Amino acid sequence: MPTPPPCASNARRVDELDTPTVLIDLDRVEANIAAAQAYADQHGLALRPHVKTHKLPVLAHRQLAAGAVGITAQKVGEAMVMAHAGVEDVLLSYPIVGAAKVEPLARLARATTRLAVMLDNRTALEHVVRAAAEAGRAIEVLIEFESGNRRTGVMEPVQARALAQAVDATEGVRLRGLGTHPLGSSAADFVRETRALLAQDGLEATVFSGGGTPRMWHAHESEGLSELRAGTYVYHDRATVGAGAAGLEDCALHVLATVVSAPERDRAVIDAGSKTLTSDRIDPAFGAGFGAVLEYPGALVTSLSEEHGVLDLSTCEGRPRVGERVRILPNHACPVTNLDDHVVAHRGGRIEWIAPVWARGATR
């Protein structure tokens, strides 16, 4: 495993670090990568991890070394960081739209060996075609379809067929297949129907790509799925634990925080607020608030401002004292790694490396 460039801290143990700080437990990361790859191998699925969770080339290379076929990224900038770090096979699972994105997408095509874009509309297709022409390289296309997220994705198989025909009729792009997120129960039927329609045109959607961590261990139940995209599994979080995809002992990312105030018996304040934990909530069935406190299981991060996390201790046995450090399991790991410039990788509290989060903030 290549070691990222050092940051200016000579701390040897996480106990010595200033807070708040994002910690990742390398033993757990390695176990999570191995478990996901073993599952994919067992079920004959290609694994294409989403790098949005870690944003670190060092972990993308770990996933590839374990057997992943390539990576998934959302935006061109995020993928470009990976391409420059030697990742050759990239799927952008996002409709790249905008004249200002054509040249960056062309650069990405030139920087990778194999590039595909998932899209659901003709404007995105036009921009991908222009980028392919600009790059002098073919770009593959997956047609995105709706399967329960009500976000992006065509709603009907006939729409997927029309887009596939447009791809087939256009120079510079090639149809790779169909893609969806989060791989809802309607996905297999949609793919079957669309494949039947495409067969009438002599077209083939070879790849059926879908998934996400919350239901990743059920991906093989989705008939016809060939490629599993999941990202959060590398760290896990309160949401994926709540969804049953992991146990607390699998969670590899925590925020180390310090108790900075305790104005009342049942209230303490930590130095990690929404600028560290984000304001992301989770399904109330999975838990309340903005994070769980490892050292005080009865405590809850009930409210956040930018730099304050307020702990409700009313159902908690112990009481952390001011100055004490606690580890917080966040609701959602991915946006947490988007906030701090660095993450600290450790094994059992001993720091192995401190790395810049290269693909942090890459929203374009």
Add this chain to the structure above:
Amino acid sequence: MPTPPPCASNARRVDELDTPTVLIDLDRVEANIAAAQAYADQHGLALRPHVKTHKLPVLAHRQLAAGAVGITAQKVGEAMVMAHAGVEDVLLSYPIVGAAKVEPLARLARATTRLAVMLDNRTALEHVVRAAAEAGRAIEVLIEFESGNRRTGVMEPVQARALAQAVDATEGVRLRGLGTHPLGSSAADFVRETRALLAQDGLEATVFSGGGTPRMWHAHESEGLSELRAGTYVYHDRATVGAGAAGLEDCALHVLATVVSAPERDRAVIDAGSKTLTSDRIDPAFGAGFGAVLEYPGALVTSLSEEHGVLDLSTCEGRPRVGERVRILPNHACPVTNLDDHVVAHRGGRIEWIAPVWARGATR
């Protein structure tokens, strides 16, 4: 106004920029700075703007040039960016707690002409005292008290008195006064009672510092207030408009986004998600969702994932087409400037400068 160092974009108008991008309207910023200073001057209040909103030395210097007495920051790192950019008078409105923070706080004390820390407990005081000793410089202290936020702050005047006595008895620190956020209706009484107690000890809390943008124009109604701390007023946002502190025409920060998908008649998706707008919500009385769409007043950003913003167009007259650009007024400006590495300052769409957000991510 000094011009920040350029970023590698030769765009001359915001129309040419890639999206999502954070735009700030300099004409409005200047008007907001002037209006706040005029209000403070009119009521004999010192204005100490919170830099957490803009995180830009260039705007801190603008605020100081207009008449601000110094700046407010939350964390040492944020303040250090400002000190290195020539800001000399800093108040940290946050209890600095942690052995790892002593040396950075000492460095900040050496880098500033005047430094104060607001705190509500003895552990924070101990760490401030150690930093002052390390720096060989006095650090001033404001005792933070509760006035409606239930976050940090002592609950009772007797607690404030005890802390003030501890400050008075300790080498290297000096009592400047009392501070609170958000300056609730109980604040004036708390200060009156505490000042009476302190008088018994021959102590004086010269400064009473408080405030925040939502009720900033009512700050003069808080008896005894001497210093107004507010930050968001420099940009304003949906929350401060909702609170009645500004009109939509005063809002200076918007996110420029592109419509990347429109899968159904009443649903469109923009390329700004929680990694750009944050998941911060506002008081439901002020509005629903995660942002307002300037060009389509009936539209609402109803749900976000990291890179997707889903627009509900069901009560909207027009329908943006895929590829169209829209401007989003976010719920909360401050965390938005914490996400992108750059902001684009313009006048009427013409770019004046593109600046790195120097104090972005400075949570330590």
